[in-house]
Amino acid sequence: MGKHHPNPNLVKIHRCYSCEDLAKLYGIHVNTVRGWREEGLSPIDDCKPVLFQGATVAGFLRQRRASGKRPCLPGQIYCLPCRAPKNPAHRMADYVAITDTRGNLQGICPDCERLINRSVGRGGIEPIRGNLEITVRAASLRNDRVRRPPREL
Numbered sequence: 001m002g003k004h005h006p007n008p009n010l011v012k013i014h015r016c017y018s019c020e021d022l023a024k025l026y027g028i029h030v031n032t033v034r035g036w037r038e039e040g041l042s043p044i045d046d047c048k049p050v051l052f053q054g055a056t057v058a059g060f061l062r063q064r065r066a067s068g069k070r071p072c073l074p075g076q077i078y079c080l081p082c083r084a085p086k087n088p089a090h091r092m093a094d095y096v097a098i099t100d101t102r103g104n105l106q107g108i109c110p111d112c113e114r115l116i117n118r119s120v121g122r123g124g125i126e127p128i129r130g131n132l133e134i135t136v137r138a139a140s141l142r143n144d145r146v147r148r149p150p151r152e153l
């Protein structure tokens with residue numbers, strides 16, 4: 001949780017930070033900080049090295065955090081690329097068991113058509129089912145197929 005939601009209060013609003021400063025402050029990779037820039041974090045100016053005003057960083061992180069907090073309703077799966085909870089296409093999802101007690105609810109994002117996942121305990125399907133049509137699949141089936149030795153001729 002911490003790394004995905006860096007605490008906006010860690011930056012001092014009157015200070016300037018380079019990408020490296022922010023990476024160090026939050027214990028994250030400098031490329032993650034560069035990614036923030038693509039997500040909309042504006043530097044002070046176009047000069048190098050790129051510097052960010054603390055207040056801008058705090059505002060950016062606060063907004064990002066708020067948008068990340070959008071919870072999934074029953075029947076929804078969070079789409080990372082779209083950064084929003086989605087109702088899977090055709091209201092269909094597969095429950096793929098990972099262990100006896102946990103698995104992934106998988107569907108297709110109706111907007112970007114990517115596979116979207118929601119981790120769920122087996123007993124936890126009902127509360128989040130919503131109006132989804134859920135097919136329970138055993139993951140081991142797939143593994144068996146992979147592990148099967150090549151047929152001898």
Ligand SMILES: [Zn+2]
Nearest residue numbers: 079082109112
């Ligand atoms: Zn999507």
